Amino acid sequence: MKFPVTSILVRVLALTMLILALSHVGQSKGSGWKQGGSKSSHGHKSYGSTHGQKSHGSKGRHVGRGNNKPPKNIPTPITPSPPLSPPSSPPTPTRPSGLQVGFYKGLCPNKLVDIEAVLEIKVQEHFRKDPTILPAILRMQFHDCFVHGCDASILINGLSTEKTAGPNLSVRGYELIDAMKAIAEAQCPGVVSCADIIAIATKELIKLGGGPNYSVQTGRRDGLVSRAQDVNLPSPFLTVSETISAFSAKRFTTEEMVILLGCHTVGVSSCAFFQDRLYQGTTQFDPIMDPTLRQQLMPTCPKGITANNSTFLDQNPRSSNIVDNSFFNQIQKQRGILPIDQALARDPKTIPFVQQFAQSASLFNTKLANAMVKLQALDVLTGNQGEIRKTCSRFN
Ligand code: HEM
Ligand SMILES: *[C@@H]1O[C@H](CO)[C@@H](O)[C@H](O)[C@H]1NC(C)=O
Numbered sequence: 137m138k139f140p141v142t143s144i145l146v147r148v149l150a151l152t153m154l155i156l157a158l159s160h161v162g163q164s165k166g167s168g169w170k171q172g173g174s175k176s177s178h179g180h181k182s183y184g185s186t187h188g189q190k191s192h193g194s195k196g197r198h199v200g201r202g203n204n205k206p207p208k209n210i211p212t213p214i215t216p217s218p219p220l221s222p223p224s225s226p227p228t229p230t231r232p233s234g235l236q237v238g239f240y241k242g243l244c245p246n247k248l249v250d251i252e253a254v255l256e257i258k259v260q261e262h263f264r265k266d267p268t269i270l271p272a273i274l275r276m277q278f279h280d281c282f283v284h285g286c287d288a289s290i291l292i293n294g295l296s297t298e299k300t301a302g303p304n305l306s307v308r309g310y311e312l313i314d315a316m317k318a319i320a321e322a323q324c325p326g327v328v329s330c331a332d333i334i335a336i337a338t339k340e341l342i343k344l345g346g347g348p349n350y351s352v353q354t355g356r357r358d359g360l361v362s363r364a365q366d367v368n369l370p371s372p373f374l375t376v377s378e379t380i381s382a383f384s385a386k387r388f389t390t391e392e393m394v395i396l397l398g399c400h401t402v403g404v405s406s407c408a409f410f411q412d413r414l415y416q417g418t419t420q421f422d423p424i425m426d427p428t429l430r431q432q433l434m435p436t437c438p439k440g441i442t443a444n445n446s447t448f449l450d451q452n453p454r455s456s457n458i459v460d461n462s463f464f465n466q467i468q469k470q471r472g473i474l475p476i477d478q479a480l481a482r483d484p485k486t487i488p489f490v491q492q493f494a495q496s497a498s499l500f501n502t503k504l505a506n507a508m509v510k511l512q513a514l515d516v517l518t519g520n521q522g523e524i525r526k527t528c529s530r531f532n
């Protein structure tokens with residue numbers, strides 16, 4: 137099996153990462169991940185290491201092409217499902233988000249223009265040239281929604297905006313958002329929000345990647361706040377319980393958390409987030425990891441070396457850029473990459489969900505579509521709130 141190493145990968149340079157990481161240690165609110173209490177000896181790696189970051193263009197990586205599985209039709213969820221009560225913290229009741237499918241119908245000067253369909257074509261073109269835009273935008277969506285809601289705050293340029301939290305080497309795909317915004321402004325000036333553009337791109341890419349074909353809701357407005365100090369995403373070194381708490385704080389159930397982490401069915405991770413799992417003598421050493429996988433990863437991420445290398449989050453070599461349930465099969469086989477990914481398959485609180493998603497491709501699709509609709513509705517601005525940015529990287 138060809139090992140997916142990132143010879144041409146544009147990603148975190150670990151040295152830069154560590155320097156920047158250290159520069160964030162000691163801040164009361166790190167501009168990256170919070171440290172996991174029991175994992176604090178590794179938490180420093182989490183500080184800002186993969187967050188809020190700037191595009192390095194869409195240079196092709198090691199991700200193969202030709203993986204355009206025909207998307208499946210699934211029933212379309214319109215309303216986010218109400219959160220079930222996790223035992224730890226009572227969820228706030230779900231209120232209508234103010235979003236709707238097809239919000240922009242009839243809102244362009246030429247009332248016949250279906251601007252969302254026009255934007256989807258741009259996404260398709262980009263994906264054909266660079267399939268790695270899929271993981272890039274999917275991750276951008278998660279990072280945007282988890283900080284201040286899905287309000288495109290991640291797109292703002294500036295000295296201490298969300299984008300600048302930690303080293304800017306990791307979230308990519310800004311160029312697609314800008315290209316889509318240019319099309320929207322040309323055909324429909326001042327109407328389409330940047331937050332909706334991210335949402336439309338995400339939904340279209342999930343479909344193009346072979347995942348569920350769900351109807352995306354629109355009607356988001358763009359936020360007026362973007363602060364690095366607000367970026368507080370969960371670290372991959374947290375325990376399952378800590379991660380459940382982080383998602384529960386955003387009103388997601390454990391099941392929804394598990395399916396959303398199934399987004400790691402596409403994309404890559406840099407060595408820094410998993411290399412200690414490979415080597416005896418580190419507190420992260422993982423003796424249960426599949427030995428074949430360990431052997432493969434060792435040359436990619438040598439002990440004690442901060443290699444500018446990475447590997448697929450989904451170690452099924454046939455589906456590393458396909459949105460399917462194989463990630464769940466891999467973690468069941470002890471072939472997870474991120475510590476939190478592998479932990480899902482070992483914690484009694486999440487094992488049942490992992491088993492169900494691993495077993496059923498259609499359950500995976502349905503639950504992922506529902507969870508994405510809910511993620512994409514998280515703390516959105518609608519109506520007269522916020523603004524419609526003219527340029528996605530600055531406030532009006
Ligand atoms: C506890 C929650 C999560 C943690 C700790 C986490 C952590 C990470 C880390 C450490 C990486 C590797 C980044 C790098 O090497 O630069 C990554 C990549 C990625 N994450 Fe997550 N993640 C989480 C949830 C999610 C969710 C909910 C989604 C999607 C909705 C998502 C989508 C992605 C994607 C697609 C990539 C690959 C990016 C690429 O290849 O460019 N993640 N994540
Ligand atoms: C990491 O390696 C890739 C390809 O090997 C290279 O394009 C990229 O610039 C490197 N990153 C850094 C920060 O050195």
Ligand SMILES: *[C@@H]1O[C@H](CO)[C@@H](O)[C@H](O)[C@H]1NC(C)=O
Pocket residue numbers: 190292293294295299300303304305
């Ligand atoms: C990070 O973002 C800031 C602000 O957008 C930018 O000035 C800086 O050049 C970026 N750094 C990198 C390494 O891309």
Ligand SMILES: *[C@@H]1O[C@H](CO)[C@@H](O)[C@H](O)[C@H]1NC(C)=O
Pocket residue numbers: 207208209349
């Ligand atoms: C996806 O769903 C839309 C809306 O229901 C439908 O028009 C389209 O044909 C579907 N696409 C695929 C590839 O299934």
Ligand SMILES: *[C@@H]1O[C@H](CO)[C@@H](O)[C@H](O)[C@H]1NC(C)=O
Pocket residue numbers: 141435436437438441442443444445
């Ligand atoms: C990156 O991975 C390749 C292939 O596994 C390996 O040959 C190379 O030595 C690694 N780079 C570093 C800096 O360790």
